[in-house]
Amino acid sequence: MIELLSPALKARAQAVKTKWDGFVPKIDARVQEVLAEADAGLDELIALHGNDPGPMGAAFSALQVRFRGLGQKLDEAWEKIDGELDQVRDDADSARDHEALGHLWAELRASYAQAKERIDLAYEGIYTRKNAAWGRALWSQAQRDSQQPVACVKCGAAIQQTVFHQSSNLTCAHCGAVNQLHPGMAAGLLFQGQGLHALAHEQAWNEWLAMHRAEQAYNGHRVPITRDRDALLAAARAYWTRYYVAFQQMHPGFAEAFGSVQQAVDARLAQHSAWDAPVEVQRRAQYQAVVDAAATGDRGAIQRAVAGADLDDAVRCVFEHGDARGTMILLELQHRAEQEDEPLVRWSGEQIARMSRDLRARA
Ligand SMILES: [Zn+2]
Structure with missing residues (x-):
């Protein structure tokens, strides 16, 4: 498109494009560096502090801050480029120049949106993988914990725990005392905290990606139609179905907490409709x-x-x-x-x- 510009504008437009084309790979490289660093750092943290939600939560927050920072850098660079293109446009005085500059702007704007998307997905990807790795570590720890017999509060006899995902009452076979048993730290984090969510989300990652793309496609329409919305809801249903099928397999108390997979999915989908105005x-x-x-x-x-x-x-x-x-x-x-x-x-x-x-x- 730049070839169509008049000679006076061509060099200036080319300079703006060259600058942008040089910037994007740099930000992509930064994303890869942050990913590599976070990858190693989080593995170490999971091994050392997997049972402690404090350091894990702080580490994930810090990761989010870093990715947000990269996104901001990209935004700022794009604002500058956008402004510079405006200046070139101020000096355009033919329809042909305006059209060529319009196409160049659209091309660079699309490149910006794609780079932004790569940053967002890089974060979502590592957040999902590492959270799931943490979930797996919690799972193993919860299993090890559950094999440890508990001593009866009254007579000290060994009681074998049978319910791990929530608190339970167990009668001692020796003395008949009722012992109240609680899930260990790992089981608590697994069932009531992030753990199972992370594992189910990881299993449904492809469906999540499809849902994410469906959302973007939907938002990309200036004038959406019923079919677009249906496609979005179908993608959301596919994600939540995969998610809850996985969740159900891991959670012994699923029926009590959520009912059936179908009910859990319907509850999620109802949230989508709640925000949809009749008009x-x-x-x-x-x-x-x-x-x-x-x-x-x-x-x-x-x-x-x-x-x-x-x-x-x-x-x-x-x-x-x-x-x-x-x-x-x-x-x-x-x-x-x-x-x-x-x-x-x-x-x-x-x-x-x-x-x-x-x-x-x-x-
Ligand atoms: Zn006892």
């Missing part, structure tokens, strides 16, 4: 109808579907859902409705260029 539900259904009508190519059906919808949003919605033919039909309708002076073909071309730039910038 949004209706809006998505309306634009779903526009997208479906556009897909038929039937002008009459399209006209009926857009009645009551915002034409600009309708075009954008059909465009961002990948229907090129439907987009052209809608642009033609909009061109006529808004009595644009510019010839249809040129005007449509401009609209598409603008929308595709926006789309890439949101990627």
Whole structure:
């Protein structure tokens, strides 16, 4: 795109791009360094202080702070680049220059978003792996603890614990005294703390990633439709199902605490719906109808579907859902409705260029 710029702007735009392209690998390298350091540090900590939530919690907080710092560095660098591109744009005086600069901006903006995503996923990844490693250490410790017989409070006879995930009452076979037994530190952290969550989350990592991408895809739509939301909920359901299936296998008290896997998953999904306003539900259904009508190519059906919808949003919605033919039909309708002076073909071309730039910038 830079080749299309007038000579006076080309060198300046190229300098901004070169600067950005040089910065991104540096931040990626920093991410790898932090990962390597944290990897070794956390393994050591798990081995030494695995039974103590204090140091482990502090270490995970510190890790988060480091990754946030890297994200901030990236944000700041992007703000500078964005500002510098603005300055180049101030001196552009042809439509062609503006278009080329628009594409360059979208390209760099997408590169920024991808770099940000790599930082976020690097953190999520190591947080998940190390938390699960900690969970496994707690699991082994809890098992070792559970094999230690407990002495009866009254007669001192050995009592074999049978319930490990919560407190229980056990009658001594020798003297009949009721002993109240509590889970050890490791079992407590495993069942009531982070442990099982971390292990279940790790098992559902691929589903979590898919859910994360579905969320991004959903947020990437300027005008989402019912199907987009359904895809998001399906991804969330897949994650929580995998999560609770794993959780159930590890937790002897699962039924008592959560009921069935299905019930636990439904409770999670209900939280998604709780935040969904009816007006949004209706809006998505309306634009779903526009997208479906556009897909038929039937002008009459399209006209009926857009009645009551915002034409600009309708075009954008059909465009961002990948229907090129439907987009052209809608642009033609909009061109006529808004009595644009510019010839249809040129005007449509401009609209598409603008929308595709926006789309890439949101990627
Ligand atoms: Zn006893």
